[in-house]
Amino acid sequence: MGDMLRGVGVSSGVGYAPALRLSRSIPEPPADARHDGDADAEIQRATSAMEETALDLTARGERVGGAAREVLAAQALMARDPALADDVKRRVGEGATAARAVSEAMAVYRDMLASAGEYLAARVADLDDVRDRVVARLLGVPVPGIPESATPFVLVAGDLAPADTAMLDPERVVAFVTREGGPTSHTAILARSLGLPAVVACAGADAIDDGTRLLVDGMTGEVVLEPATEAVRAARATAAARDAAAAESTGPGRTSDGHAVPLLANIGGPQDLPAALDNGAEGVGLYRTEFLFLDRADAPGHEEQVAAYRAVLEAFPGGKVVVRTLDSGADKPLAFLPAPGAEPNPALGERGLRMMRRHPRTLESQLAALAEAQRGTDAQLHVMAPMVTDVEDAEWFAAAAATAGIEHAGIMIEVPAAALRARHLARSVDFFSIGTNDLTQYTCAADREVGGLSRFQDPWQPAVLELVAATATAAQQAGRPCGVCGEAAADPVLACVLVGLGVTTLSMGATALPMVRAALARTSLAQCREAAQAALEARTVAEAVSSARSHLPGLADLGL
Structure with a gap:
């Protein structure tokens, strides 16, 4: 070895x-690089390179689809940022070459992101990539x-x-x-x-x-x-066993003793439906509707929204489709929604429902489109708001949804305050969906993009599990369903623990569905509950994982 x-x-x-x-490696444009005096031509070169980069990023996202579409669309917005373009024009006007102007302007943005709190600091890598791509075009060297x-x-x-x-x-x-x-x-x-x-x-x-x-x-x-050689052979054998188990797992999600756990897919739009259906999704647990709004100067019109929502609803007749309303702000700014002004830490600022409360007409138009999209379909439409903090938020959203004709209105539990007061929030809405990505980030004060903080980004953190348990218990006592739509649901071992904590549905990226289905099929509900209790009593992440696994013997043949 x-x-x-x-x-x-x-x-x-x-x-x-x-x-x-x-x-x-992209050459750094010389600090003293000056153009030949034709500022207009140099500005046009810079503008064209930035637009070509944006178009390339958007095209890549469209070709691949899935989660890549949203991420690359957000990068394209960076390349098209009007303030950045104005800064580049100013620097070219002062004599800098297009490449130098872009490099300097983006360096200013880089410093702003790096100092804006960890949530936005994590976008520095994305901005560096945009800068490298634009500068490479301007210098005539291969794009990295x-x-x-x-x-x-x-x-x-x-x-x-x-x-x-x-x-x-x-x-x-x-x-x-x-x-x-x-x-x-x-x-x-x-x-x-x-x-x-x-x-x-x-x-x-x-x-x-x-x-x-x-x-x-x-x-x-x-x-x-x-x-x-033997280590490679053993690892491949374990992987083959996992693949075989995943291939054999079909039908609805359920434990070995028949407890139903609907397994749903996280999607970004109709383009993700084939993968969800191929992997046996029983519905959609998180429809990230911001895909439809990103990388455009104006909000999508009513008919465009209706078509995008209806395509997903029609794909799951009789199934549950949980739609998250527009989650903008922080790292997902929208050109047609004015930012609230400079925020020292946008991750803790006006994003999600907080932004929609500033722009209620945008939410009203989305809810109206969703209500119309459901008409004539058999899907069970559930609509939820992101970044909900308290009862006032929950009641405001529930009222807006009811006015639009939405029958099932819920909220995401991402903020620790919401998890701690879940028993009160449950009186105001029809369901909960726990977003473990942000819940973990906010609970542990650790940005999810910073590698050095990876141990604090782990949803196995006992503190996070306690908040999940409190939320699920409050939902159960109020007779409300409580799902998980964060990436924690994609971990087969943790999925069993979540079920043991009282979570009623699990939603994840489509490719994770077969393995989670296989893990549940090898585990009884009682074992899930025992594993969950053991994880809650643990002091550390490692102890939580180890203790939980000891109560899930059916997962051993999967190498889990």
């Missing part, structure tokens, strides 16, 4: 191949991207830009390992959508040389350097 590194496994599967490192190789390889990087991750070819890239990132980072979410084994937050990744043979287990987070 060779040396072993440990990171955070974020996308299951095993990959074995030589390492190839990602290089993002994945290294070329005639044979399969494991991609190793400090971090991966969303545009790179979205375009990975599983025929060539068998896995990837990054130094940065967390379990709910953009990189992790895209890796899961591609079904590509991945380990992030791997502290020793920088020391891996090109050509080093790596064995990567995206389930356990283990990265073995120059592994023995």
